[in-house]
Amino acid sequence: MNKRNATSADVAILAGVSQSTVSRSFDPNSRISKTTRQRVFAAAEQLGYQINKAAQTMIKKRSDLVGLVTAGLEDPFRSEFLHKLIVEVQNSGLRPMVMDVSDKETIDEELHGLIQYQLSGVIITSGTPSENIGKAFIRHAIPVVLVNRTEHSDEADIVNLDNESAGAMAAEAFIKSGKTNLVVVRSKKPSFSSVMRVKGFLNYLAPFLNSEKVRATEVLCEAGNYDSGYQIADKILTSQHKPDGVFFCMDHIACGFLDAAKLFVTAKEMQSIGVIGCDDIALASFKAYDLTTVRQSSTEIAKASVQTLLNRLKSPTSVPSKQAIPAELIYRSTLAKPITN
Amino acid sequence: MNKRNATSADVAILAGVSQSTVSRSFDPNSRISKTTRQRVFAAAEQLGYQINKAAQTMIKKRSDLVGLVTAGLEDPFRSEFLHKLIVEVQNSGLRPMVMDVSDKETIDEELHGLIQYQLSGVIITSGTPSENIGKAFIRHAIPVVLVNRTEHSDEADIVNLDNESAGAMAAEAFIKSGKTNLVVVRSKKPSFSSVMRVKGFLNYLAPFLNSEKVRATEVLCEAGNYDSGYQIADKILTSQHKPDGVFFCMDHIACGFLDAAKLFVTAKEMQSIGVIGCDDIALASFKAYDLTTVRQSSTEIAKASVQTLLNRLKSPTSVPSKQAIPAELIYRSTLAKPITN
DNA sequence: AATAGTTGTGCATACGTATGAACAACAAAA
DNA sequence: TTTTGTTGTTCATACGTATGCACAACTATT
DSSP: OOOOOOOHHHHHHHHTSOHHHHHHHTOTTSOOOHHHHHHHHHHHHHHTOOOOHHHHHHHHTOOSEEEEEESOSOSHHHHHHHHHHHHHHHHTTOEEEEEEOTTOTTHHHHHHHHGGGTOSEEEEOSSOOOHHHHHHHHHTTOOEEEESOSOOOSSSEEEEEOHHHHHHHHHHHHHHTTOOEEEEEEESSOOHHHHHHHHHHHHHHHHHHHHSSOEEEEEEESSSSHHHHHHHHHHHHTSSSOOSEEEESSHHHHHHHHHHHHHHSOHHHHHTSEEEEEEOOGGGGSTTTOOEEEEOOHHHHHHHHHHHHHHHHHSTTSOOOEEEEOOEEEOOTTSOOOSOO | OOOOOOOHHHHHHHHTSOHHHHHHHTOTTSOOOHHHHHHHHHHHHHHTOOOOHHHHHHHHTOOSEEEEEESOSOSHHHHHHHHHHHHHHHHTTOEEEEEEOTTOTTHHHHHHHHGGGTOSEEEEOSSOOOHHHHHHHHHTTOOEEEESOSOOOSSSEEEEEOHHHHHHHHHHHHHHTTOOEEEEEEESSOOHHHHHHHHHHHHHHHHHHHHSSOEEEEEEESSSSHHHHHHHHHHHHTSSSOOSEEEESSHHHHHHHHHHHHHHSOHHHHHTSEEEEEEOOGGGGSTTTOOEEEEOOHHHHHHHHHHHHHHHHHSTTSOOOEEEEOOEEEOOTTSOOOSOO
């Protein structure tokens, strides 16, 4: 019952060929006669032969594993994104090895461990690896793709959301709807996405702030989650300058805000206050929120990230690429689409 | 720059010892003099030596990878659970290799591919592998842990939620609250969890159905998601026997129902209709829903699953285990806790 | 002092695959 | 016929680690 796994040598014997012929039979680019290949496949089938990836990795000096580095998975957007990445990696014939580096001070050390696996590549979606660690991967010839990170590595490929224009789109939507008293909310702890979104938001508004009666205030909440949005509603809705438009850098902060808003403001009044979120997580489309939001398609980012990695594997020496995935405004009920534009 | 990775042989030369001594230095159970070990560590440090997992796997005939098999990640409970699993696997010193088998007819074939990786184990959380595939893993001496699956394998370890008692707890809560006209909702497509939850629910009620004026109806919705709950609300709330207690086999169906309920029933009337969900996903605790639910602690299930795998690795020949993780009723506002019990 | 046991190290080999080099058989060109 | 080229196969080796065996240097026991 517990018989040893069949090896290519076993298959070779059964098929009456050499081990190298077996190996080559599984390589489409090798010169193998049709009949021999068939004989080998038959023998492999009969023995239930499965290639030994460890041995293969040793020879090729490259496994088919891709490291997916993330920090924390409570954030629904990150979670959704990781799933998309997993699927994309799998579809490309590689295998995702996930690594969670949340609340680790020792990210570098953790990441270093990945070198042991002869990875085909690493996609870093969060955490703040040091410059050194990136170089360590490069030195070991392991391609690195940075997704939505501040690091401006000259050696890694970079895929970013177009956070700045996402913020600008929200601002533009408010202006077109005639909103004049605006608030933008982000988590106290600065993340790359949030900071850039706020920047884009305020930059778009800059010309209006002087010439017209538009005001824009930045408000910080505790963290990037539902509860923080719930807590911050009080402050925003009871201020002397009650806003008529609020942009949240993350959808779930917006959702928390919307739930809490009912405590301070009537449903009718709430209709006059425009709310825009960012990301378009699944929750945003739930009827309870029906949140107007700036969508960052996690699917597209995931596809772009994996494709970038594959390109790099094909041409290891090409110049590092840098691309931004465009955002898209999704109108729902928390800010109606203006009749004309 | 592109210098070859340092190997144990390189370290050996630098430290002035043999390669075997280097290897043994990294094994805590080997007899190595303190001074030698220090010298080896210093040399390893200096060269940036990282062990080659592929070579190690080849010798040990076992990698430190654990296959996590899931089907689809849209379902928040599955998603949460996968994350917990990832963390637990990582904490145990192993590496999670995730595999999504959603909408694949070819689960068997996909799973078969995992054998190539000399996995330390496989944790199957969804999908329906055939009997054969399980046996294939066993034959290759790869431990399998089945989580919340119907399969009654005699060879794999099994970790189940205690779905039946979860359903019973919901029923008990309704009875204690004096509810008499009950409905239980599950997805049309039968899943192991749902079926067992309904079973537990109805079994608990059985004695009441005749002797007292209690009725219980099973209702099927389209799928196990928010939208299905939203759609089914109409049917439930406009039936001639409008229920005063509804149990949903999944929280997000309940959430969809709650949002749609506002269209058919006043908020005041809704207060008299008890609603209980199941799982206690993050959404359930959001203020918009504040859903009373039967919690199945994903953390505990994840811990138990990984622990089960570790136990199996320690004693490969012990009898397959089977355990059920208890459920817990979380009272929130959709069904208030009875004053006394 | 002789024997037995313990500790620390090196030698040699196995693990299963991929691949460059060599070569045989045969076909095509001269 | 000789030369050149093509096709299909085998041989031999490398990849980097773990580990059984042998053995030397000590230590403890008799």
